[in-house]
Amino acid sequence: MHNGKPTILIVDDEPFNLDLLEQELADDYEVVRAQDGAEALRQADACDPDLILLDVRMPPGPSGLDVVRRLRRTERHVTTPVIMLTAQSGLGEKVEGLDAGADDYITKPFVSEDLQARIRSALRIGHLQKELELERNELKETLGELRAAETKLIHSEKMAALGKLVAGVAHELNNPIGFIYANMDHFRRYVGEVKAVCDSASLTPEAAARATRAFDTLGRLVESCANGADRIKRIVLGLRTFSRLDEAELKTVDLREGIESTLALLEHHMKDRVEAHRDYGDLPPVECFAGQLNQVFMNLLSNAVDAIEGKGDIWITTRQEGEAVRVSVRDSGKGIAPEHLPRIFDPFFTTKDVGKGTGLGLSISYGIVEKHGGRIEVASEVGKGSTFAVVLPAKAQVKNT
Ligand SMILES: Nc1ncnc2c1ncn2[C@@H]1O[C@H](COP(=O)(O)OP(=O)(O)OP(=O)(O)O)[C@@H](O)[C@H]1O
Ligand SMILES: [Mg+2]
Structure with a gap:
């Protein structure tokens, strides 16, 4: 549309016919001319007409029928109204034209009122079609938004439930492990x-030997209990750092602490199978929702552990890059197939067995990182491993959604 006037592309190989049409239309419409099929296609792309008036026979180039067929194959002109200009006698032409995708035809020589009325009608239909398309796109967009909102909801519910569970377990374990830990010292002393x-005491030699053996064993038991208690204490601490429910607001934290607490939680998963190599460069404190970022590290690290069949390695690197920080997790796992790569951030996309993976890990992580104004980068090679990097602005740019 030009200055409020609809644009009509007129196509005819006879300049005289074009003049005639232009004269007829110039008052009410913006008229663009084309003298053959190839030019018609070019002009259609250039001026995006509201209507095309198309001569059927235009030797030697592509015929009007060819032009309609080609226009209908493009997304842009699939609904642009097309009226064919046919010869009086050409019934076959008319039928073929309509079958090829034209909307109407006018026989030459045209009658002015007839031409004008058909143009108005075609423009009306074209306009309605455009409106429908706009509405359809709007609906599509809304559907996309709804789906995203649904994912977010599932995520936040899952996280809230997990967070509560973790915080609850940590709280319940904290007291008993506290006194076991504290009692270990007394235990050790009383055994002594x-x-x-x-x-x-004056014991027989056999009794003395038995007592020595018993005390040796007891000593080892005490140490093993102390080790166990120490580990539980660290795990409980890890759970508490991990859930950080008390920290629902922005905090300035050292991301390496979050990574360490996550690694502590994964320790039993990795055991002698997966070795973690840390390369922690200088990292400025980052303003963030720490519990949520821990969730991201948890997802990336557990994906890395899952990707390793048998023995393997994980390398965790932290770096400062100008105003941003980069945390990358590289694994020596099986890698990601190129056809899967575009889908790994999709909610519910998983290659894991039913019940093993929800396929939400990466989509959740993506959402969290995006909310922090950052991004996740992926590089992967099948059979060699994958690298996931989280890049965050050191100064939070948290979005309020
Ligand atoms: N480090 C990785 N190495 C190889 N494949 C990976 C890696 N990280 C993710 N993937 C692939 O991406 C898919 C989606 O990962 P995502 O974390 O979203 O879900 P999941 O791990 O399958 O399930 P969940 O996170 O709920 O346990 C995985 O199933 C896996 O195929
Ligand atoms: Mg996962």
């Missing part, structure tokens, strides 16, 4: 005392 009493 009983041993001293035994040592000073």
Whole structure:
């Protein structure tokens, strides 16, 4: 549309016919001319007409029928109204034209009122079609937004439930492990005392040997219990750092602490199978929702562990890059097939067995990182491994959604 006037592309190989049409239309419409099929296609792309008036026979180039067929194959002109200009006698032409995708025809020589009325009608239909298309696109967009919102909701519910569970377990375990840990010292001391009493008692040589063996074993048991208690204490601490439910607001934290607490949680998964190599460069404190970013690290690290069949390695690197920080997790796992790569951030996309993966890990992580004004980069080679890098602005640019 030009200055409020609809644009009509007129196509005819006879300049005289074009003049005639132009004269007829110039008052009410913006008229663009084309003298053969190839030019018609070019002009259609250039001026995006509201209507095309198309002569059927235009030797020697592509005929009007060819032009319609080609226009209908493009997304842009699939609904642009096309009226064919046919010879009086050409019934076959008319039928062929309509079959090829034209909307109407006018026989030459045209009658002015007839031409004008058909143009108005075609423009009306074209306009309605455009409106429909706009509405359809709007609906599509809304559907996309709804789907995204649904994913977010599932995510936030899952996270809230997980966070509560983790925080609850951590809280319940905290007291008992506290006193086991504290009692270990007394335990050790009293074993020592009983041993001293035994040592000073006059025992038969066999009894003394038995007591020594028993105290040796007891000593080892005490140490093993102390180790276990120490580990539980660290895991509980990890759970608490991980859930960080108390920290629902922005905090300035050292991301390496979050990574470490996540690694502590994954320790039993990795054990002697997967070795973690840390390369922590200088990292400025980052303003963020720490619990959520821990969730991201958890997703990336557990994906890396899952990708490793048998023994393997994970390399965790932290770097400062100008105003941003980069945390990358590289694994020596099986890699991602190129056809899967574009889909890994899709909600519910998983290659894991039913019940093993929800396929939400990366889509959730993506959302969290995006909310922090950052991005996730991926590089992967099948059979060699993958690298996921989280790049975040050190100063939070958290979006309010
Ligand atoms: N480090 C990686 N190496 C190889 N494939 C990966 C890696 N990270 C992700 N993928 C692929 O991307 C898919 C989607 O990952 P995502 O974390 O979103 O879901 P998931 O791990 O399958 O399920 P969940 O996270 O709920 O356990 C995985 O199933 C896997 O195919
Ligand atoms: Mg995952």
